[in-house]
Amino acid sequence: MSDGAPEVTSGGTGGATGSGAGLPEPTLELDCRGLPCPRPVIELARHLGDVAPGEVLAVVAEDPAARADVPAWARMRAQEYLGEDVAVDGVARYLVRRRD
Numbered sequence: 001m002s003d004g005a006p007e008v009t010s011g012g013t014g015g016a017t018g019s020g021a022g023l024p025e026p027t028l029e030l031d032c033r034g035l036p037c038p039r040p041v042i043e044l045a046r047h048l049g050d051v052a053p054g055e056v057l058a059v060v061a062e063d064p065a066a067r068a069d070v071p072a073w074a075r076m077r078a079q080e081y082l083g084e085d086v087a088v089d090g091v092a093r094y095l096v097r098r099r100d
Contacts, residue, residue, distance in 0.1 A: 004039075006031050006035065006039075007030070007031035008029070008030055008050070010027065011025070011027070011029075023083055023095050024056050024082065026058035026095055027057065028047065028050055029057075029058040030043050030047055030058065030059045031060050032060060032061040032063070032066075033061065033062050034062065035061065035063065037066070037069065038065070038069065040061040040069065040070070041059075041066070041069045041073045044057065044059050044073060044096065045077070048077075048079070048096075048098055051098050052098065053099060053100055055097070055098055056095055057096050057097075057098065058093050058095050058096075059094045060087050060091050060092070060093045061091070061092060062091055066092065067084065067092065070096065071094075078100070079096050079099050080096065080098075081094075081095075081096055082095040083095060
C-alpha cells in the first residue's frame with residue numbers, strides 16, 4: 001500500500017474470526033490498514049459502487065474512529081451496516097451491505 005490507496009480484494013480473502021463469525025462473507029474487501037481517519041470511510045464511499053445492490057463490502061481498518069464512522073456513514077447513506085468482526089491478523093473488519 002505504498003501509494004496510500006487501499007488494497008482491494010474480491011471474496012473477502014482476509015478471513016474472519018471472533019464474535020462476527022456469523023456475518024456474511026463480503027464480495028469485496030478494502031484493506032485500509034495504516035490509513036488515518038477519515039480515509040477508511042472515504043474509501044468505503046469510493047468503492048460502494050464496485051459491488052451490486054445486496055452484496056457486502058468490508059473495510060479492514062486499524063483506525064479506532066472507524067468503529068463509529070462506518071456505522072454512521074452507513075446510516076447517513078441509507079446502507080445496511082452488518083457489524084464488525086476481526087480479520088485473521090486481529091484487525092477490525094466492518095461490513096456494509098449495499099442497498100441501492
